[in-house]
Amino acid sequence: MLPLADLLMIGGAAFFAALVGGVTGYGTGLLLPPVLVPLIWAEAVVPVIGLSALFTNASRVAANRPDLDPELLRRIAPVALPATLLGAYGFTLLSGRGAAMLIGVMLILMVPLRTLARRRGLVLSGRGLTAASAGYGVVNGGTSGSGVLLLTLLMAAGLTGPQVIATDAAISFLLGLGKSAMFAARGALDLRLAGLALVIGLTAIPATFLAKRLSYRLPGHWHLRVLDGAVLLGGLLLIFRAG
Incomplete structure (x- = not known):
């Protein structure tokens, strides 16, 4: 088990990430990897965050x-x-260095992908929605912080406001169950890591309620700019460490 000081730091980071994620609509899985990688190694980060997300998604549903x-x-x-x-299985085949590189690159890509989709006014239906769902699934299985892609996908399919939050949470919960089962079957998610995921999940719950109150007081979209900056920095740090 990790030392108490590390657990407190992870708990604080989880609370902050859930707070930011609750205000912006995404970001929890994007902000935690730079904190977790030095403590539990890169190959354990995606399984831990994936399991911890079951708590927040269940409560949102x-x-x-x-x-x-x-x-x-x-x-x-x-x-x-x-x-x-498939994505989760592929992630278990990576080395620690490969996992860190993958997470870092995907964190950096999430920012321009979100911006590009918003500016283009992306609309999905029929085969486009099916293809996008499959692509999202692969990314979701092998990385952390891919929730921004699902939010974009749902909005492009015509959902708005509370519909996006509810449907995103339901889909994420179902995919998270399968993802965690694959990691456990492959030996990438043991009892120690499951305990850490429990700590993160329980710590994040009160932050979601606080975020709901804060979201009404924040001016404009400055919080999105701060989040994007933090995500880009975290991704660069992971790539630097992996190199």
């Missing part, structure tokens, strides 16, 4: 169930789940 879009859930989850399992 319960709180926003009336806004859930069952049609999109049925269209996206069955396509994304096998792709997620």
Whole structure:
């Protein structure tokens, strides 16, 4: 088990990441890797964050169930789940250095991908939605912080506001179950890491309620700029360490 000082630092980082994620709509899985990698190694980061996210996603589903879009859930989850399992399996084949490089590169790519999709006014339906769901599944299985892609996908499919939050949480929860099962079956998620995921998940719960109150007081979109800067810095640090 990690020393108490490390657990407190991880708990603080999890609270802050959940707070930022609750205000911006994403970011929890993007901000934690730079903190976790030096403590538990890169190959353990995606399994731990994936399991811890089950707590927040389950609570969001319960709180926003009336806004859930069952049609999109049925269209996206069955396509994304096998792709997620494939991505998770591929991640378990990476070395610690390879895992750190992959996470770092994906963190950096998430920022321009979100911006590009927003500016282009991306619209998805039919085969485009199916292809995007499969692509998202692979990325989700092998990296951390891919939630921004699912949010973008859902908005491009026509959802807004609470519908996005509820449907995103439901899909993420189902994919997270499969992802965690694959990691456990491959030996990438043991009881020690599961305990750490529990600490992160429980710490993040009160932050989500605080974030709801803060979101009404923050001016403009400055928090998105801060988040993007933090994500880019974290990705560069991971690549630097892996090199």
